[in-house]
Amino acid sequence: MKILIPFFAVIALVVIALVGAQASHALFGIWIPYAAVLIFVFGFIFKVLKWGRSPVPFRIPTTAGQMKSFAPWIKQNKLDNPSSSLGVLGRMLLEVLAFRSLFRNTKTQLYPGTKLTYGSEKFLWLGGLAFHWSFLIIFVRHFRFFMQDVPYPIQIVEHLDSFLQIGAPLLYITDVVLLGAVTFLFLRRVMMPQIKYISLPADYFPLLLIFGIGATGVLMRYFAKVPVVSVKELVMGLLTFSPVIPQGISSLFYAHLFLVSTLLAYFPLSKLMHMGGVFLSPTRNMANNNREVRHINPWNYPVHVHTYEEYEDDFREKMKKAGLPVEKE
Amino acid sequence: MATKVTTPKPDQLVTSIDFTPPKTGWMDTPTIIKPGTFCWGAKGKNLATVEFPNARDWNPSDQDWKLPENWQEIFLKGMEDLLGKYRSFKVFMDICVRCGACADKCHFFIGSGDPKNMPVGRAELLRSVYRKYFTASGKMLGKVAGARELTVDVLKELWYYAYQCTECRRCSLYCPYGIDTAEITIMCREMLNLLGLNTDWISGPVANCYMKGNHLGLEPHAIMNSIEGMIDDIETVTGVRVNPSFNRKGAEILFVTPSGDLFADPGTFTCMGYLALFHELGLDYTWSTYASEGGNFGFFTSNEMAKRLNSKIYAEAKRLGVKYIIGGECGHMWRVLHQYMDTWNGPADFLEVPVSPITGTRFDTAKVLKMIHITEFTADLIKHGKLKLDPSRNDDLVVTYHDSCNTSRGMGLLDEPRYVIKSVCNNFYEMPENTIREQTFCCGSGTGLNASENMELRMRGGFPRANAVKHVKEKHGVNMLANICAIDRATLSASMDYWVPGVRVTGVHEMVANALIMKGEKERETNLRGEPLPGKEGN
């Protein structure tokens, strides 16, 4: 059930787009994409503001190495236990760009006998990195559709991405990597018992959806080719707020566009918001300088305490007998 | 004559064991509260002492937990309140992608295999409730969106697993978003406390600490008495009579340590270590009977309670007019001091930046808190050659070092204690890399889980740590497990006793004092425990 519901949901989305686009190009080519982008932008901002507005009462970094000590002869691990903003920036960059935490499990062990073991976390790190980076590069490559003249940097990206020089049109490595990584992440969820145990429909859905986006994209580029000029005309129309529906674009393109729209609209409502959340995680984005720089809790309030005077009242005779100094005789 | 045999198939044998694996998803598999895994319920009088709501006696193994009529409303109101107060809670409820990187990082999961003990599993127990009442998708889609109703069974499950987490933060280290299960457990326990659902082992010490100044409930004369016993023992061993002071105004330094060090072996030997060291230095310091607790069991109930207990340290420093504070060897005590104390009860502008009177070193990294860790203080002394040490007195020890969760993942105090240990003993070996420093395994009994009725749970949780100790015992002959935590000293003793007999437990300053050559000392025959020193066994 956990897998079937999202699976059929994605199938249904594809069918809706294929059938619906026949009926109304404008709906699927213009209005749904506009709506999706609106939901994405406002939803994303709303969510981040909601998080950002909530207070951070305490400075609670998870320290992952030697702290800045009282003297320089004890060497600080400045990236894993930063004490300055620069260090925090470095830590965040490592985390966001290289998935530092997922990389952490580096230890391999010999199992009795000869079996060498490897941390499965390493595979998760590799899979996650491959997925996110190829997704980003593919996104960047799509800018050729968003701009009248293809800028030089994007040409370089395209060039590097196809350096294997296989097939015509040239095969983009990231296309293969993305589909492979999504498949890996999906299989991992299905096959590893612990992960399967905790997975929700909301975990399978985005994977299947992104697989659908990748698959329709690949189909359009290498197999059922769509007229690129017309597609660009449509996209540029959307971007310049003078939407047009050019002739000769196949339903496959509308399916691709509809899945992307779904992803955009779904994004702010879902766990995909980890993209924004990671920057706001108090265990990662704060410096471990607690004893050096004061941190203010905005809702700190006075509390009822048991004062020394009350304590002495409770124990005065015993204290005097034991020879302890007292405030009141 | 040979014969072929037929027997029941192995599977049949196995199914005859009464142990049905859950075929349903976790939301539909009810939790059974098993003896040996939980602590007794809080006593009403202890909760009432600290003005907690719904104070009553209750028993977790009873069907009826005597919940107030509107318990659900109270719990959800509390949750809403905390979501508004903590960005951490809100973000951690929203962004988990259930990648499973944390799954096998928890000592309770590793030792028990119970999937609800995976950090992500434990967090999902609460997240499912969050989704049901605080997200649009959960309200509309229910179970499909991973949401579930808050029923009495769910509440019991939350309680059961909130008290099977030691807030050690090992999972948070591996999480790509830094999601910290400790934070989630802290919130969960705070909400449960609104319903009076605390444990006896936590609420008792909290009430004690509030009224008497320390978890054990030692009254002022009993503290002095206990320390006098140590003074006698130190004199027997070294021939030097140390002379500490109590509640003395005008001392330069206030010393605060967990009360466990005052009473329970082997913590008492660590305490003798402090006493001997401070005496040797001629340090102008005082103990306090009012602020006689460094640890903070309030931290395991609610933020407010933690702050109330913690307030005594600065208040006493101010009353006595000291310049700064030194803190003893303790784990969660130092997370609380390091990450919370100044925010709660600061600014301590009546104190001065700590400066070692012996070496002149200024501890600028503690310039706001005005409190330093004793291993920082001692490491600095040793670096400057201010201590005369004879490490060979510890030659009967083959030592390894257990990093406390809180000082490693909530502070980063890793090399200071190692420097001290290596200076006072000759045989030191590290445990495997993925079990020490920031990746250290919990003792299995932190956050007030060190009761005795949950001993099975503690032993399970302590297994990964013990397993690594066993490894260095077999490989290097390790026989002493050093640490800087009072709870470790008590609970690792039990854990070693069960899993790795032959390995004993010590605080770092016990070894310091054993190696310390004191002015005017007699020729030492024994260590602080009264055991013959290496080479003196025949005497």
Place this chain on the structure above:
Amino acid sequence: MTLETFLSEKKPAIAEKWFHLILATYPADTSNFLKNQKDRFTNPVGHTIHQGIEEILDELIHVVDIGKVSPFLDSILRVRAVQDFTPSQAVSFIFSLKSVIREELEGDKNFAVSPGELRELDSRIDSLALASFDIFERCREKLYEIKANELRRMTFRLVQRANELGGEPDAESPPERKQ
């Protein structure tokens, strides 16, 4: 071929089957984890069981010297003693060895075991089981001893001081101090 050589040959297969049967006594989700993680430090439970049964089988093939096999039984039972098993459940894994070996015997058409040898093997397994009961019981007793010791450690100084003040002789030392 003797039963001894047969068992030596089939040891890896028997060990593997037995391992899986032992893990099957854990809840499904638990046993999957125990099976799949191989690192000694990240999965000490699975590691301990795996290593323990290899050694036990080695002993079983020849003559069972309870003194020699005890540490290996101990390593497995010590874990099970803190894991929600009743005594009978905890030691049941020893008996499942009988059926594992019989399955192997049935599966091999080229070798017929003599009833005498089989009886001998059964009685060795029985003696393992009996030893396991003892060990399990010792582990449980140890747990109670630890509980009691913790209490003693906490109160020892109190009693000692009270007695000293009263001019009485020292309280009896707790176990740690005797060493």
